[in-house]
Amino acid sequence: MNPVNYVYLAALLFTIGAAGVLIRRNAIVVFMCVELMLNACNLAFVTFARMHGGLDGQIVAFFTMVVAAAEVVVGLAIIVSVFRTRHSASVDDANLMKL
């Protein structure tokens, strides 16, 4: 097996996550799909690190994880505060700025 298959898998997971972001309405599930996309990127980075024989790819994946953790903390806080005011976790219900 050529290790490039890992990159194909990462592309597939990223695509599924992107489609999920477009399809789902529940803000929490949309967030999980974003996490899935970030994880797919990490897999690609780790595979590239192996391809080039250096650890830089792994460092980038590590930073991605840190940024993802920060993003989850702030994003979930936003979801909770929106839920408090609008009593809904659906992305369609936060439409105050709609004409």
Next chain:
Amino acid sequence: MTALQLLAATGSQNASTGEAVQFWVLAVVAVCGALGTVLMRKAVHSALCLAATMIVLAVFYFAQGAYFLGVVQIVVYTGAVMMLFLFVVMLVGVSSADSLKETLKGQRVAAVVCGLGFGILLIAGIANAKLNYFAGLGSANAGGNPEGIARLIFTRYFWAFELTGALLITAAVGAMVLTHKERIEKRKDQLDLARERVRKGEHVTPLPAPGVYARHNAVDIPALLPDGTPSELSMLPVLRERGQERDVSGETVHRLAELESLTDRHLGREPKATYRPGKRPALPGQGGGEALAAEPDRPEIEGGETS
């Protein structure tokens, strides 16, 4: 570990057979988990599917010589991040099912088409790239993988690492600011709540407790009103929205009718009421007959059986 290191050290075009088998088995699991994340209707199931995918990715990191990242993936992602998700699902998502109504017409189909097109483009791009030679991590991991990563983080990527610390602190403060609620008005005490309730005039008395007689006093069984119908007020709305309501009204009315007919038979009394199938047994002073009529498999109870 040494086997894994050897496995990752082989800088060549092909991975070993063991890794190939592992890849093809676990890739299926990962893709199924990803699809489950997108397609499951309940947010909790999505979260569990995502956790499965993340664990599989951690195994892939191990297989590719990224031992440190594999452990971080399990500890940070499946440990911390997914638990955070589950907590928020518990806070928010219990009664919030995803609506199937489309706000934008045809959005779902368009999203699937976009996803397919994007995936085809991405995979075709990878297929066209010349990704044949894999150097392997043999030399990079020679002094140990965590040591190598530490060396890079604290030398070449030092500034990025420092900025990451600032980012994490900002995120923590931001989360606290966003979820903190300043109390503007006075906290309502019992007197205020009682006054408010009387002023509203909807339910001045306490709500009825759930449960039926002495047999069913679980919270998922609504109390019965005098005419045998379940009382909506006696149950948590959350349980009803989850579909966990257990309605025993028909059963109880049926048992009562049976008991009365037995009593009549035992005392040799002329039955006061006749219980006909398809008709609610006429309880003393009650009318109506919908509850029993809805259940066709109920055995017939004829009051005049013995006479």
